[in-house]
Amino acid sequence: MTTALSIARDVNAGERSASSVLAASLAIVAARNEELNVFLHVDHEGATAMAAAVDERVAQGLNAGPLAGVPIAIKDNMCQTGIPTTCSSRILDGWRPPYNATVIDRLIAAGAVPVGKTNLDEFAMGSSTETSAFGPTRNPLDPTRVPGGSSGGSAAAVAAGMTPLSLGSDTGGSIRQPAALCGVVGMKPTYGLVSRYGLIAFASSLDQIGPFAATVTDSALLLEVIAGHDPRDTTSLPEPSPVLVAHVNDGVAGKRIGLVRELVEGADEDVVNAVNSAAEALRAAGATIVELSIPELRLGLSAYYLIAPAEASSNLARYDGVRFGLRVNGDDVTAMMEATRTAGFGAEVKRRIMLGTYALSAGYFDAYYGQALKVRTLMIDAFRRAYDHVDLLLGATTPSVAFAFGAKSHDPMAMYLSDVFTIPTNLAGEAAISVPFATGEAGLPIGVQILGPGRSEAQLFAAARVLEIADGRP
Amino acid sequence: MTLANGWEMVIGLEVHTELLTKSKLFCACENHFGSEPNTNTCPVCLGLPGSLPVLNEVAVDMAMRIGIALHCTIAPSTFHRKNYFYPDQSKDYQISQYDLPINSGGYLDLPDGTRISIERAHMEEDTGKSTHVGGSGRLAGASSSLVDYNRCGVPLVEIVSGPDIRSALQARAYAAELRGILIATGASDGRLEEGSMRFDANVSVRKANEAFGTRCEIKNLNSLRSLQRAIDYEALRQIKVLEAGGSIRQETRHWDENLGETSTLRVKEDADDYRYFREPDLVDLAPSDAWQVAVREALPPMPAARRTGLLAHIPEPTGPERDAVDVVVDLDLDDYALGAIAGGIAPALAIARASNEVAAGIENRANLSVDAFTATLTMEQSGALSATQAKTVLGDILESGGSPEEKAAQRGYEQLSLDSLATTVATFIEQNPDEWNRYREGDEKLAQFFIGLVMKATKGQANGKAVIAELQRRR
Numbered sequence: 001m002t003t004a005l006s007i008a009r010d011v012n013a014g015e016r017s018a019s020s021v022l023a024a025s026l027a028i029v030a031a032r033n034e035e036l037n038v039f040l041h042v043d044h045e046g047a048t049a050m051a052a053a054v055d056e057r058v059a060q061g062l063n064a065g066p067l068a069g070v071p072i073a074i075k076d077n078m079c080q081t082g083i084p085t086t087c088s089s090r091i092l093d094g095w096r097p098p099y100n101a102t103v104i105d106r107l108i109a110a111g112a113v114p115v116g117k118t119n120l121d122e123f124a125m126g127s128s129t130e131t132s133a134f135g136p137t138r139n140p141l142d143p144t145r146v147p148g149g150s151s152g153g154s155a156a157a158v159a160a161g162m163t164p165l166s167l168g169s170d171t172g173g174s175i176r177q178p179a180a181l182c183g184v185v186g187m188k189p190t191y192g193l194v195s196r197y198g199l200i201a202f203a204s205s206l207d208q209i210g211p212f213a214a215t216v217t218d219s220a221l222l223l224e225v226i227a228g229h230d231p232r233d234t235t236s237l238p239e240p241s242p243v244l245v246a247h248v249n250d251g252v253a254g255k256r257i258g259l260v261r262e263l264v265e266g267a268d269e270d271v272v273n274a275v276n277s278a279a280e281a282l283r284a285a286g287a288t289i290v291e292l293s294i295p296e297l298r299l300g301l302s303a304y305y306l307i308a309p310a311e312a313s314s315n316l317a318r319y320d321g322v323r324f325g326l327r328v329n330g331d332d333v334t335a336m337m338e339a340t341r342t343a344g345f346g347a348e349v350k351r352r353i354m355l356g357t358y359a360l361s362a363g364y365f366d367a368y369y370g371q372a373l374k375v376r377t378l379m380i381d382a383f384r385r386a387y388d389h390v391d392l393l394l395g396a397t398t399p400s401v402a403f404a405f406g407a408k409s410h411d412p413m414a415m416y417l418s419d420v421f422t423i424p425t426n427l428a429g430e431a432a433i434s435v436p437f438a439t440g441e442a443g444l445p446i447g448v449q450i451l452g453p454g455r456s457e458a459q460l461f462a463a464a465r466v467l468e469i470a471d472g473r474p
Numbered sequence: 475m476t477l478a479n480g481w482e483m484v485i486g487l488e489v490h491t492e493l494l495t496k497s498k499l500f501c502a503c504e505n506h507f508g509s510e511p512n513t514n515t516c517p518v519c520l521g522l523p524g525s526l527p528v529l530n531e532v533a534v535d536m537a538m539r540i541g542i543a544l545h546c547t548i549a550p551s552t553f554h555r556k557n558y559f560y561p562d563q564s565k566d567y568q569i570s571q572y573d574l575p576i577n578s579g580g581y582l583d584l585p586d587g588t589r590i591s592i593e594r595a596h597m598e599e600d601t602g603k604s605t606h607v608g609g610s611g612r613l614a615g616a617s618s619s620l621v622d623y624n625r626c627g628v629p630l631v632e633i634v635s636g637p638d639i640r641s642a643l644q645a646r647a648y649a650a651e652l653r654g655i656l657i658a659t660g661a662s663d664g665r666l667e668e669g670s671m672r673f674d675a676n677v678s679v680r681k682a683n684e685a686f687g688t689r690c691e692i693k694n695l696n697s698l699r700s701l702q703r704a705i706d707y708e709a710l711r712q713i714k715v716l717e718a719g720g721s722i723r724q725e726t727r728h729w730d731e732n733l734g735e736t737s738t739l740r741v742k743e744d745a746d747d748y749r750y751f752r753e754p755d756l757v758d759l760a761p762s763d764a765w766q767v768a769v770r771e772a773l774p775p776m777p778a779a780r781r782t783g784l785l786a787h788i789p790e791p792t793g794p795e796r797d798a799v800d801v802v803v804d805l806d807l808d809d810y811a812l813g814a815i816a817g818g819i820a821p822a823l824a825i826a827r828a829s830n831e832v833a834a835g836i837e838n839r840a841n842l843s844v845d846a847f848t849a850t851l852t853m854e855q856s857g858a859l860s861a862t863q864a865k866t867v868l869g870d871i872l873e874s875g876g877s878p879e880e881k882a883a884q885r886g887y888e889q890l891s892l893d894s895l896a897t898t899v900a901t902f903i904e905q906n907p908d909e910w911n912r913y914r915e916g917d918e919k920l921a922q923f924f925i926g927l928v929m930k931a932t933k934g935q936a937n938g939k940a941v942i943a944e945l946q947r948r949r
Contacts, residue, residue, distance in 0.1 A: 098522070232526060233528075234527075318565045322621070323522075334559070360750075361749060365749075
């Protein structure tokens with residue numbers, strides 16, 4: 001499929017119609033969705049109307065926006081007016097949000113055409129889409145394997161060529177890990193760069209919306225459209241969207257990049273080799289590679305599995321059967337709430353609610369949640385010290401290429417380890433990108449991760465672009 | 475105050491007040507009492523998935539007004555989530571302030587001079603309102619419940635006193651004084667009947683000067699009378715238990731207004747573990763120094779200062795005069811009293827008329843300007859109107875507006891001008907030469923004789939003081 005950049009250029013120039021682009025996109029969805037289970041809902045009617053509106057603007061001689069006529073897939077934990085929004089959970093059964101997430105408003109204003117909602121691990125809790133109440137998504141590159149998660153549907157939509165762009169959310173790696181496993185570009189922006197208004201919360205202090213795309217430039221283009229301050233999210237950064245696309249080809253000459261021991265530790269050999277060749281490629285492009293160790297990163301996983309469930313236990317309290325979604329009746333209101341939550345949530349969500357409730361309980365708070373917050377501070381300090389010496393950090397996105405269904409779904413700890421390299425960035429509120437580089441076992445893609453301090457997105461895209469070119473995708 | 479057998483009450487109050495903002499604490503929905511159920515709602519206050527709170531700056535401004543009026547320190551603060559499941563709480567957690575409140579460490583001086591410490595005055599959101607159908611009207615035993623989320627997200631400030639209150643009457647005085655302060659700040663309308671202010675009372679008893687006893691918390695008292703009655707009942711209940719050799723269990727109790735009793739709501743062991751943690755959807759709150767200064771400077775005088783100011787006009791105030799001053803301040807009628815005093819009216823008269831006649835027609839105060847009030851009292855003071863007439867004229871103006879001259883004319887009071895009074899007095903002097911002579915020779919009692927005649931002739935509408943003045947002029 002052509003890039004978003006070229007589609008928008010062609011649509012604005014009147015060389016292609018948004019409607020024909022949409023039709024091509026929907027044809028691929030129709031051909032492969034049954035097999036891959038990427039979309040939970042396809043909004044044929046709405047998307048057709050939005051594409052027609054874009055064509056109408058172009059016909060009137062107006063610029064239809066930087067994403068004119070570009071079909072985009074939306075992870076099904078973002079609200080879009082009137083469109084079923086499930087978080088891949090039974091508990092939201094039948095709920096249609098009465099409002100748009102800020103990112104949806106911005107996409108539509110930029111001329112993009114949201115085509116539907118993609119599958120995810122239930123409430124974004126998982127690394128394979130296997131916890132979805134509506135069945136897992138299959139990896140388009142090898143349907144016997146997982147696409148990663150939690151934003152597995154959105155990664156697969158781009159990998160399968162259904163849409164050139166998609167949105168995911170990343171709480172502990174939920175964009176970067178599936179991007180790596182599906183061979184696409186996935187970026188987790190600085191916390192606060194993209195408004196969370198309308199993103200259904202998993203762990204509020206960690207959640208961040210970000211782009212999936214087949215190319216680094218498209219990824220930068222999409223982030224430019226959705227980033228920038230939103231008065232409806234007080235945690236959003238008080239500044240306009242950064243200039244990104246214009247810096248994509250800035251290169252890495254003169255940059256110091258740290259190759260971090262803890263970000264390849266325990267990874268498969270093919271993954272380690274890919275990271276080392278990525279370091280070589282960056283060196284060849286003029287960067288200085290520094291090998292370094294940040295031992296605090298090893299504490300990330302345990303801190304994350306206290307902080308994220310603690311916030312989730314509170315964020316998911318509202319699914320009580322009173323106002324929306326599923327209701328299972330009981331003898332009294334407490335029984336109704338218990339019955340609703342028992343029937344509505346899957347096992348992984350229940351596990352994390354229990355963990356989080358425990359971590360926040362009187363008598364345990366200091367030992368668990370309080371301790372995890374201290375580790376989080378250590379992590380932030382450790383990153384800051386590293387960035388005193390280098391501009392960016394380099395490592396693997398995931399320990400392995402895409403794994404088979406069932407390989408980890410019965411062992412939560414093994415599944416949690418899929419995110420061991422991505423979690424520290426979320427805890428620190430910083431930015432990181434996963435870019436496909438080389439291939440590994442069975443010819444499957446490997447994701448290399450580049451990490452940067454807050455607001456380093458332009459540098460991250462430029463470095464990722466160097467790897468993209470070195471990997472043979474000019 | 476010491477009770478029988480040397481017992482003493484120890485009381486601390488937690489007072490919730492709704493703020494008079496136009497919109498709710500975290501969304502733009504209207505903050506309005508009495509709308510159709512569930513009409514003032516949006517994704518944020520309904521807690522719909524994906525919605526986020528945005529702090530209302532006016533609410534912060536009002537919270538600071540309250541803090542400053544209570545002599546608190548304003549400090550950088552944070553919001554926490556208080557987690558518990560309840561249907562009228564849309565998110566199943568309440569956004570409140572916990573270990574770092576916006577206001578802390580203040581005090582309130584009661585009119586009698588007792589100082590009650592204020593531990594904190596923090597911000598939080600109100601819940602919705604449940605109506606339980608069937609059963610006793612409480613959640614337990616109801617056949618179904620309806621929830622109105624109009625109140626959900628309405629801004630509250632919770633004012634927590636120290637355990638410094640020693641009697642139910644003092645608790646009532648504290649609540650009344652706090653109410654006056656809240657109204658004066660403009661942060662609250664103080665309407666108890668609409669739930670704008672609600673009281674929780676922590677009550678324990680001890681023998682004087684011993685350590686504090688175990689306390690019980692009486693929840694949701696919504697009038698000054700209930701507050702006083704509930705505390706009295708609860709303290710006596712505790713004394714009875716202790717004197718019988720029992721011990722007090724720490725618990726939350728419910729006040730039944732009809733039975734006049736408190737009863738156990740839940741014991742401490744069953745209390746929710748609220749799992750407080752920092753609200754990750756909101757950033758820290760740190761009002762700038764300039765903002766704090768602006769709030770401080772814009773704050774009008776508080777009731778205590780206003781009472782002192784009014785009393786300063788009366789050299790040796792009597793009990794009733796002190797009461798009148800209290801009424802004037804409580805009902806915010808200071809402008810009338812002070813305006814009239816500035817216009818040359820005797821302070822005691824100005825305060826008396828404001829506290830009685832204006833207070834009686836307070837719902838129509840817009841009809842009576844300070845100038846018209848002063849003009850009426852000027853006529854009374856000069857004798858152009860009797861006291862009775864002046865009161866009637868004030869009532870008439872409050873009823874329908876207009877000037878005192880106009881109202882006096884409508885009532886037919888104009889013949890009682892000083893000229894006509896002089897003529898009437900002259901007539902009676904002529905008709906009663908003996909009495910007149912005795913009066914001239916110093917028998918002051920005969921003044922009453924002439925006043926009686928004039929009153930009879932004018933059907934009581936003459937001003938007694940003006941009659942005496944005329945008699946003395948002719949003496």
